[in-house]
Amino acid sequence: MIxxxxxxxxxxxxxxxxxxxxxxxxxxLVVGQPMEDVFxxxxxxxxxxxxxxxIIGVNVFIIFCFYIGFSKYGKIKLGGKQAETEFxxxxxxxxxxxxxxxxxxxxxxVAEPVxxxxxxxxxxxxxxPSATRAMNLSFLHWGFHAWAIYAVVALSLxxxxxxxxxxxxxxxxxxxVLGDKIYGWMGDTIDVFAxxxxxxxxxxxxxxxxxxxxxGLFFLFGLPNTAGVQIMLLIxxxxxxxxxxxxxxxxxxxxxxxxxxxxxxxxxxxxxxxGPTLFIFKSFIQNFGNYIDNIISVSTWAEAxxxxxWQGDWTLFYWAWWISWSPFVGMFIARVSKGRTIRExxxxxxxxxxxxxxxxxxxxxxxxxxxDMQQEGHQLAETIVADESTALFVFLNEFPFSTLxxxxxxLLVTSFFVTSSDSGSLVxxxxxxxxxxxAPVGQRIFWALSQGAVAAVLIFGGGLVALQTAAISTGLPFxxxxxxxxxSLYKGLKIEYARTVVIGKEHDRKNYEKRLSDVILKNxxxxxxxx
Amino acid sequence: xxxxxxxALFVDLSEMDSLMLDYIKSxxxxxxxxxxxxxxxxxxxxxxxxILDLLPSLGKPLTALIEEEVRxxxxxxxxxxxxxxxxxxxxxxxxxxxxxxxEKEKFDLAILxxxxxxxxxxxxxxxxxxxxxxxxxxxxETVKPKFDRIVVPVDFSTYSDKVIQMAxxxxxxxxxxxxxxxxxxxxxxxxxxxxxxxxxxxxxxxEARANFKKYQSKYPFLKDMAILxxxxxxxxxxxxxxIEEIDSDLIIIGQKGRTGDSELLIGSVAEKLISNDKDYPIxxxx
Numbered sequence: 017m018i019x020x021x022x023x024x025x026x027x028x029x030x031x032x033x034x035x036x037x038x039x040x041x042x043x044x045l046v047v048g049q050p051m052e053d054v055f056x057x058x059x060x061x062x063x064x065x066x067x068x069x070x071i072i073g074v075n076v077f078i079i080f081c082f083y084i085g086f087s088k089y090g091k092i093k094l095g096g097k098q099a100e101t102e103f104x105x106x107x108x109x110x111x112x113x114x115x116x117x118x119x120x121x122x123x124x125x126v127a128e129p130v131x132x133x134x135x136x137x138x139x140x141x142x143x144x145p146s147a148t149r150a151m152n153l154s155f156l157h158w159g160f161h162a163w164a165i166y167a168v169v170a171l172s173l174x175x176x177x178x179x180x181x182x183x184x185x186x187x188x189x190x191x192x193v194l195g196d197k198i199y200g201w202m203g204d205t206i207d208v209f210a211x212x213x214x215x216x217x218x219x220x221x222x223x224x225x226x227x228x229x230x231x232g233l234f235f236l237f238g239l240p241n242t243a244g245v246q247i248m249l250l251i252x253x254x255x256x257x258x259x260x261x262x263x264x265x266x267x268x269x270x271x272x273x274x275x276x277x278x279x280x281x282x283x284x285x286x287x288x289x290x291g292p293t294l295f296i297f298k299s300f301i302q303n304f305g306n307y308i309d310n311i312i313s314v315s316t317w318a319e320a321x322x323x324x325x326w327q328g329d330w331t332l333f334y335w336a337w338w339i340s341w342s343p344f345v346g347m348f349i350a351r352v353s354k355g356r357t358i359r360e361x362x363x364x365x366x367x368x369x370x371x372x373x374x375x376x377x378x379x380x381x382x383x384x385x386x387x388d389m390q391q392e393g394h395q396l397a398e399t400i401v402a403d404e405s406t407a408l409f410v411f412l413n414e415f416p417f418s419t420l421x422x423x424x425x426x427l428l429v430t431s432f433f434v435t436s437s438d439s440g441s442l443v444x445x446x447x448x449x450x451x452x453x454x455a456p457v458g459q460r461i462f463w464a465l466s467q468g469a470v471a472a473v474l475i476f477g478g479g480l481v482a483l484q485t486a487a488i489s490t491g492l493p494f495x496x497x498x499x500x501x502x503x504s505l506y507k508g509l510k511i512e513y514a515r516t517v518v519i520g521k522e523h524d525r526k527n528y529e530k531r532l533s534d535v536i537l538k539n540x541x542x543x544x545x546x547x
Numbered sequence: 548x549x550x551x552x553x554x555a556l557f558v559d560l561s562e563m564d565s566l567m568l569d570y571i572k573s574x575x576x577x578x579x580x581x582x583x584x585x586x587x588x589x590x591x592x593x594x595x596x597x598i599l600d601l602l603p604s605l606g607k608p609l610t611a612l613i614e615e616e617v618r619x620x621x622x623x624x625x626x627x628x629x630x631x632x633x634x635x636x637x638x639x640x641x642x643x644x645x646x647x648x649x650e651k652e653k654f655d656l657a658i659l660x661x662x663x664x665x666x667x668x669x670x671x672x673x674x675x676x677x678x679x680x681x682x683x684x685x686x687x688e689t690v691k692p693k694f695d696r697i698v699v700p701v702d703f704s705t706y707s708d709k710v711i712q713m714a715x716x717x718x719x720x721x722x723x724x725x726x727x728x729x730x731x732x733x734x735x736x737x738x739x740x741x742x743x744x745x746x747x748x749x750x751x752x753x754e755a756r757a758n759f760k761k762y763q764s765k766y767p768f769l770k771d772m773a774i775l776x777x778x779x780x781x782x783x784x785x786x787x788x789x790i791e792e793i794d795s796d797l798i799i800i801g802q803k804g805r806t807g808d809s810e811l812l813i814g815s816v817a818e819k820l821i822s823n824d825k826d827y828p829i830x831x832x833x
Contacts (some may be wrong), residue, residue: 531560
């Protein structure tokens with residue numbers, strides 16, 4: 017087959033997705049500022065009416081993960097019995113770490129725990145219970161539930177592409193239920209949902225990144241922190257990211273993504289050393305225990321007996337956000353996990369990134385709370401909560417070398433932006449090209465630009481609320497895709513297991529041996545006669 | 548869909564092979580197959596060392612040896628030169644490779660022997676039926692190439708359509724007659740409360756007859772359906788008794804029934820028929 021040079025797309029997925037994105041961009045631009053109310057309305061509607069579905073959904077994912085991790089299916093190897101791992105366990109762990117590290121943690125690492133501490137869903141602000149619960153809630157949002165969502169998607173992708181040799185795209189996961197219909201309109205629809213979810217989830221992340229960069233520049237140099245500046249920055253960085261895709265400096269991106277994690281690690285170490293070291297270690301243990309102790313009550317809490325609103329801004333936003341960009345993280349994890357057994361996979365993906373994330377949240381957000389508790393008047397917490405985008409920099413300002421720290425912070429977010437945009441466009445490109453991973457670079461540029469455009473339009477049309485709404489409203493339909501995925505994966509694993517049992521059964525050796533020997537002896541006799 | 552063109556025959560070097568070739572030959576008279584593959588799976592684990600030591604003195608590999616042997620038996624039945632008959636030998640005990648190759652070839656029908664005389668000798672056949680994705684015909688040792696009475700169990704699932712179409716295409720070619728049969732299934736949810744299941748049975752029976760009417764209007768060649776309703780016995784046993792009573796020449800059943808049980812990889816009734824049957828050819832439609 018001749019490889020198409022510039023465009024190699026799967027039309028029934030590429031065009032509907034593109035048209036929907038263009039429609040979205042046009043409407044937002046035409047309506048202009050009033051869009052903010054529209055976004056607010058959509059967000060309130062979805063979180064109020066369907067919040068419970070998200071809460072049930074994420075708990076289904078985690079229970080499913082534990083079930084298959086411990087069950088007999090845990091022995092199934094991704095890529096078949098003979099498959100070997102491509103990376104050592106340590107390298108695999110560090111890749112899982114890096115999958116969990118990104119713009120989100122930089123943006124919310126300080127802002128979220130402090131925000132829960134200053135504005136708790138119930139109870140007294142700035143109190144010890146609200147501090148403990150702040151960490152507990154932050155852990156909930158970034159913990160096992162988040163990784164269970166990714167694990168389901170990643171495992172499904174890995175299993176159906178490695179073991180069942182189907183194309184690496186979301187529709188393949190539904191083969192046990194839909195059969196060859198996945199190649200028809202049903203599969204196309206599923207993939208369109210996946211593309212939209214990934215794109216909007218990524219745009220949310222990119223939008224947050226650019227808000228933070230702008231916040232940092234304001235904090236350091238007094239550059240106005242407005243939507244206009246943010247959009248300019250967004251265009252600038254998107255172009256840089258696009259050039260990096262276009263010029264094919266894959267190595268550059270690889271280099272960046274490796275160093276991202278290292279620099280993030282250095283930042284973490286820095287705060288750990290100059291910050292309240294002992295407190296961090298002590299509270300890490302306590303927060304973790306507290307999280308495990310409360311995991312059921314906190315993860316099933318649905319604002320049933322109180323005024324609604326808090327959960328929509330936080331928990332539901334996170335669930336929807338994780339769901340919406342689960343194809344992105346899932347595909348990354350799937351690619352590096354060939355040769356792992358399902359048991360290894362589940363517990364690796366659930367535990368490794370979660371523990372790192374918890375440590376990050378304790379070190380940054382926990383320390384910020386600790387510092388604030390030492391002060392009269394809670395000036396620090398007030399300033400952090402006032403603007404999430406400057407939270408990290410306000411916090412770093414409490415330590416020596418704060419300008420350097422903030423600069424590193426800004427560079428880190430920028431660099432995460434570039435790598436997310438780059439790998440995000442690769443994932444979307446793979447889905448819209450029908451599972452091909454080597455589609456022409458032109459398409460990736462197109463998707464890198466669309467992500468930037470969507471993020472810009474979202475900031476234009478309503479800032480943080482619009483970014484959150486984007487994640488929530490694409491997360492909702494994809495939640496049902498994921499629940500369906502759980503069923504389909506279960507069915508696929510059940511059949512696979514039954515097959516391995518059947519293949520492993522003993523044959524009737526004795527009779528066969530005799531017949532085979534007869535054939536050989538007969539031939540020997542024949543040969544002797546001829547001689 | 549019922550064009551049977553590409554046929555796979557699994558041979559195991561036993562006396563069964565010639566029986567099956569004979570059967571295929573008479574099937575071929577009706578269907579005019581285009582390609583016939585003779586497939587053999589070498590189970591190296593079963594071969595003793597002494598025998599293997601003799602191999603080098605023969606000067607050719609085991610696969611070539613078996614290929615010759617299989618080809619010879621084919622020539623016996625189909626004449627010397629027949630380009631449409633191919634031989635495939637799967638070496639090294641690699642069942643997964645065999646299945647992968649088999650799926651790629653996209654056969655219309657697989658034929659396997661199902662021996663009763665040695666206990667456990669049908670294991671290979673029973674494996675293949677679960678792992679492949681094509682309609683499979685099991686032949687017992689007592690098989691005769693006759694197609695006068697074809698029993699077709701129907702449960703009104705999606706497979707029933709396929710089964711009836713397959714039966715019709717065989718019956719019309721071979722001038723046989725189709726015997727549709729349906730087993731009533733009283734749901735166990737009734738049992739704790741209802742002593743007398745006759746009433747439920749008669750409702751179910753009416754329902755089944757109504758369903759079958761629809762089939763008859765779709766497939767006018769179908770004659771009336773027999774209904775089995777003995778709640779004391781398992782469906783597979785009732786079915787088997789019916790088959791014996793008719794003295795059927797061929798049973799055609801769907802791969803799965805209404806409740807698809809993926810643990811077995813085939814429907815439970817089909818599975819039981821294959822496991823217990825000794826005397827009747829069974830075709831499992833996929």
